[in-house]
Amino acid sequence: MAERLSLQELADELNVSTSTISRVMNDKPGVGEKTRNRVLKAIKKYNYVSNSSARSLKTSKTGNIALLSRKRKERLISADYFQRSIIYIERELRKRSYHTIAMSLDDEEMENSSDLLMLKEKRVDGFIIRGPAIKPKFILDLKNSGLPVVLFGNELKQTEIDCVVCQDRKGTYNITKHLIEHGHKKILFLSGPEGWYTTDERKAGYSDALKEAGLTSRIINMTDTTIDTGKTFFKEAIKNTHPEITAVVAVNDSTAIGVLDEARCLGIKVPEDIAVVGFDDITWASLSYPPLTTVHAFLEEMGKITISRLLDLLEDPNLHPAKHIITTSLVIRKSCGC
Amino acid sequence: MAERLSLQELADELNVSTSTISRVMNDKPGVGEKTRNRVLKAIKKYNYVSNSSARSLKTSKTGNIALLSRKRKERLISADYFQRSIIYIERELRKRSYHTIAMSLDDEEMENSSDLLMLKEKRVDGFIIRGPAIKPKFILDLKNSGLPVVLFGNELKQTEIDCVVCQDRKGTYNITKHLIEHGHKKILFLSGPEGWYTTDERKAGYSDALKEAGLTSRIINMTDTTIDTGKTFFKEAIKNTHPEITAVVAVNDSTAIGVLDEARCLGIKVPEDIAVVGFDDITWASLSYPPLTTVHAFLEEMGKITISRLLDLLEDPNLHPAKHIITTSLVIRKSCGC
DNA sequence: CTGTTAGCGCGTTCAT
DNA sequence: ATGAACGCGCTAACAG
Numbered sequence: 001m002a003e004r005l006s007l008q009e010l011a012d013e014l015n016v017s018t019s020t021i022s023r024v025m026n027d028k029p030g031v032g033e034k035t036r037n038r039v040l041k042a043i044k045k046y047n048y049v050s051n052s053s054a055r056s057l058k059t060s061k062t063g064n065i066a067l068l069s070r071k072r073k074e075r076l077i078s079a080d081y082f083q084r085s086i087i088y089i090e091r092e093l094r095k096r097s098y099h100t101i102a103m104s105l106d107d108e109e110m111e112n113s114s115d116l117l118m119l120k121e122k123r124v125d126g127f128i129i130r131g132p133a134i135k136p137k138f139i140l141d142l143k144n145s146g147l148p149v150v151l152f153g154n155e156l157k158q159t160e161i162d163c164v165v166c167q168d169r170k171g172t173y174n175i176t177k178h179l180i181e182h183g184h185k186k187i188l189f190l191s192g193p194e195g196w197y198t199t200d201e202r203k204a205g206y207s208d209a210l211k212e213a214g215l216t217s218r219i220i221n222m223t224d225t226t227i228d229t230g231k232t233f234f235k236e237a238i239k240n241t242h243p244e245i246t247a248v249v250a251v252n253d254s255t256a257i258g259v260l261d262e263a264r265c266l267g268i269k270v271p272e273d274i275a276v277v278g279f280d281d282i283t284w285a286s287l288s289y290p291p292l293t294t295v296h297a298f299l300e301e302m303g304k305i306t307i308s309r310l311l312d313l314l315e316d317p318n319l320h321p322a323k324h325i326i327t328t329s330l331v332i333r334k335s336c337g338c
Numbered sequence: 339m340a341e342r343l344s345l346q347e348l349a350d351e352l353n354v355s356t357s358t359i360s361r362v363m364n365d366k367p368g369v370g371e372k373t374r375n376r377v378l379k380a381i382k383k384y385n386y387v388s389n390s391s392a393r394s395l396k397t398s399k400t401g402n403i404a405l406l407s408r409k410r411k412e413r414l415i416s417a418d419y420f421q422r423s424i425i426y427i428e429r430e431l432r433k434r435s436y437h438t439i440a441m442s443l444d445d446e447e448m449e450n451s452s453d454l455l456m457l458k459e460k461r462v463d464g465f466i467i468r469g470p471a472i473k474p475k476f477i478l479d480l481k482n483s484g485l486p487v488v489l490f491g492n493e494l495k496q497t498e499i500d501c502v503v504c505q506d507r508k509g510t511y512n513i514t515k516h517l518i519e520h521g522h523k524k525i526l527f528l529s530g531p532e533g534w535y536t537t538d539e540r541k542a543g544y545s546d547a548l549k550e551a552g553l554t555s556r557i558i559n560m561t562d563t564t565i566d567t568g569k570t571f572f573k574e575a576i577k578n579t580h581p582e583i584t585a586v587v588a589v590n591d592s593t594a595i596g597v598l599d600e601a602r603c604l605g606i607k608v609p610e611d612i613a614v615v616g617f618d619d620i621t622w623a624s625l626s627y628p629p630l631t632t633v634h635a636f637l638e639e640m641g642k643i644t645i646s647r648l649l650d651l652l653e654d655p656n657l658h659p660a661k662h663i664i665t666t667s668l669v670i671r672k673s674c675g676c
Numbered sequence: 677c678t679g680t681t682a683g684c685g686c687g688t689t690c691a692t
Numbered sequence: 693a694t695g696a697a698c699g700c701g702c703t704a705a706c707a708g
Binding site: 367370 | 693694700
């Protein structure tokens with residue numbers, strides 16, 4: 001590939017000033033029709049693209065957005081959730097001429113948010129933070145950097161901050177109600193750690209449904225929401241603390257799939273002996289055995305809103321924080337037994 | 339957060355010149371012990387970090403690496419493969435002070451590689467291209483940009499270019515041989531589109547094993563290597579073209595899992611009626627029903643080498659291209675029936 | 677409508 | 693050992 005052309009070189013080539021070309025490049029007024037066309041043609045001919053560092057230096061805009069996730073230690077369970085959201089967000093950002101810098105941070109790295117170079121280096125214009133398992137302090141540190149932040153699938157409880165979530169509470173309420181309507185009375189909720197937004201909301205939705213039906217709540221707070229915690233805590237429940245249950249509402253599909261797997265190990269038939277339902281509708285929900293009844297979250301639409309919001313914030317950082325809640329829908333498959 | 343400090347401001351604060359601080363920042367000689375310490379302390383105190391755009395402009399290094407993948411249209415099946423590699427690569431790069439710009443390109447976007455702004459904008463220092471389903475022209479275009487390129491899980495057939503792969507051929511040879519040793523004689527290979535590196539290699543491995551045993555090859559080239567193509571092509575084979583088979587070697591786990599799913603739909607028992615094996619050892623291989631016998635690829639180690647190589651290339655772009663082949667290992671579970 | 681000029685914040689000569 | 697001056701490539705303010 002030929003050497004990159006600088007603005008100056010192109011200007012010399014055309015016998016115009018750099019400002020003229022700059023004006024044309026940025027679609028600004030103040031250039032005659034004839035000159036503009038001449039410049040446009042040359043830009044195409046020489047395949048001229050402005051140097052992003054120089055532009056950033058001048059404009060203080062990088063054209064990069066950081067997409068931050070938490071790295072889990074356990075078996076990767078939400079992989080397709082991760083992939084679908086990251087791919088969608090990246091592509092949507094790219095359509096609008098932004099690049100995506102992806103990072104997976106473990107808990108330790110989030111402790112030292114001051115280490116996050118990007119923040120001080122001015123390498124990005126804004127942050128998308130994905131998932132519930134992020135420490136509030138980390139989020140606030142980022143927010144205090146002055147750059148726009150939008151949360152995806154999470155909300156801060158004390159501080160108002162832009163966020164995009166699905167109907168966690170209502171979705172779980174609906175699916176729990178579905179089980180109740182099919183005659184279940186002893187329903188266990190496998191929840192995640194207290195304090196995670198989605199977990200708390202979904203737990204509340206479960207409780208809403210049970211309370212409405214006058215049934216007794218049975219809740220277990222797991223240490224995480226993975227296949228493995230699903231297996232472990234379900235086994236413990238069925239063998240010791242809650243042998244009487246006829247249905248399990250899992251806080252997410254990964255947990256539910258862990259339950260399915262463990263049930264198989266224990267010789268418990270799903271849905272004949274126990275009904276199992278999840279939340280998220282990850283790809284594997286349709287491939288598990290039996291296929292999982294769950295709540296579908298519209299990740300793509302959540303992503304779309306996240307990005308629109310972030311870009312709005314980029315234009316006007318003083319917008320008042322908003323919370324965006326996207327609908328969910330119930331997906332009936334086999335694991336609920338109806 | 340306080341306003342960012344510029345080099346000049348920090349210099350004024352300390353009554354030294356910007357050059358002195360720059361020297362300290364970049365660990366260069368020519369600064370007295372006492373001054374150096376004083377500067378070091380101030381850097382810490384004011385939390386000074388140099389502006390990345392300005393630095394890039396001056397040094398022509400961005401500190402960004404592009405990680406490119408192909409976006410598939412079908413159900414996402416290799417999600418955890420994707421996630422594991424991207425997370426690992428990103429974290430490993432970050433350890434070495436690089437940021438990762440991730441992009442998922444569809445076929446159309448790869449056609450117009452000239453559109454890839456990054457390339458001309460000088461937004462990245464190098465490229466990692468992940469997966470086999472990438473058009474050679476796209477790779478060559480990138481390579482011709484003059485920036486270092488390393489392929490991950492792919493190889494160019496005509497042009498020498500740095501690449502990191504696993505033992506695709508030998509791995510498939512081994513697992514096929516395993517089936518043969520357990521008495522299978524009519525073994526079908528579900529392959530991907532011709533021309534994809536991994537697919538072709540694995541097919542060759544299958545053929546090696548069959549030839550060695552004096553058995554007849556049965557190969558189907560699918561249009562892609564997903565759960566859905568696995569389902570479709572397996573069904574077609576079992577019902578029409580190859581009803582006699584007793585075992586299926588799938589080109590990857592996604593395909594194998596599609597076969598498992600379709601077998602269940604058709605009332606065919608695995609492994610009793612038909613043995614099924616895959617390749618990759620994605621997380622779901624251990625969770626499918628029955629758990630999948632497969633070939634484990636060491637993604638993390640592949641990622642590590644990819645990065646080391648890319649960084650070496652960054653230092654010396656004239657290194658001779660090298661191909662790195664990482665070992666695989668056979669993982670025996672239930673689906674092969676032994 | 678167009679060109680000249682002055683930085684953006686940094687690294688790197690070249691003097692001292 | 694230190695500092696002054698220059699320029700990386702671009703945009704924007706000011707002249708003309």
